[in-house]
Amino acid sequence: MPALVLAAAQTAPLAGDLSTNLARHLDFIALAARHGVTLLQFPELSLTGYELALARNCAVTLDDARLIPLAEAAQRHAMTIVAGAPLRLGDDTLRLAALIFGPDGAIGHYAKQYLHPGEDTVFLPGEAGLTLTLDDDARTRAALAICADTGHPEHPAAAKRSGAAVYSAGMLLSVNGYAADTQQLQGYAREHRMAVLLANYGAPSSGWQCAGGSALWDENGEHIAHAPANGEALLIAERRADGWHGRSISLD
Template sequence: MAVDIGPFAIAQTVVAKGDIDVNVARHVALAQAAADEGARLVLFPELALTGYEPALAAGLALNVDDARLTPLREAAMRYGIVLVTGAPLKSAGPPRIAALSFLPDGTVKVYTKQHLHPGEDAAFAAGDGGPALQLDGASVALAVCADVAHAEHPAAASRWGAHLYAASMLVSEHGYENDAALLRAYAREYRMPVAMANHGGPTGGWASAGRSALWDENGTAVIAAPGSGECLLLARRDGAGWHARMIDTPA
């Protein structure tokens, strides 16, 4: 029997290069808009708090308790929402690419990207993964970009009983069809819905494809952004199936 999932939102953002304060403020506005529509979780793209900027990552890297993240922690508590976003995280060596999950109880869970793209090791260290999230009884497994290129990653999420595989991505137009095909195939193979949050604008020299999407447990597209630009996708699954729509973003 399928488990109810959501409501949750996929946030496709246009990032201000290296400006954590500006990006945090936009996250809070989008989180409020999603919460106003009933979302209990919002998924943002890879490195959405800084942009994908390997050359700047060491200087932008932060700790989980960085004061600049306080508005995200407060928003999660105020709106009763899980807010999942990306930043370079300080470590003993090069920073790690992290997905930081701000929870309604004021705590933060950390997932670090396990698999790096070729060349990323010049700026980042591989991470250790992290715990699944709970969304009103549904288990949400996180992934960050290159993680999805390794079949053992979604396979492990399925073995652990994930009800949703949530991937924070940076995907260019050139790479979109390949990555979307992988995610569709994982959804179908593991009977595990897959959500993808992609950047909506250029970052780190890459022209992002946008087209953030959700595929159901059959690998069928439930909803997708039409292209680039900022947007919010809202989705949920209940006994009647999937329900999804694009919602307005704040000015």
């Protein structure tokens, strides 16, 4: 089995401050690159914070010049980067999106399919899942999820049918919901024989007390590693011939 290095960026974004948050994303990317990361997953709406009232004013487009540094970093480090933001499409509708920066320099997106109450007053739901190829010979594929997607068992089931070996979720998990939500993610790993990667917030956002604890479970549902409950950290998990190995690195 070829080596694979996944990472979850546990961030603390400033509300609506895309410029500052983007610079912090580049810090995470630089650290991930030093550890040979293949896929770097950021939390839901990581570029803006979970700020529904600010979403329209903070929305980006796929050709937004502000995103160029992320695209260049992905290409420079041969890394797939998944960051969260409100995305404005050509018809001026918004999607709650995972922006995908590929190692070839391309920029794509996945739109959240299952919206929480309140999100549906701002965003339209996505219509299809998405899988990414993480190595040159297409032996490893990752399916993306955004927060409430994971609350619908049909979503990870569809990911498995698509050939995914990794289910990568950008989320905002609260202190109160963390135990139940992570138990569910662990169950998906075990049921579908997929590694499950979770990137969560490490600080409050829009009044939500976030739980941190970004984590990875292997294909057997075994918990490999997690980040602290508070603060910014990079969770790194490497698949080797003898299985998964993980660790968390705090960011100053």
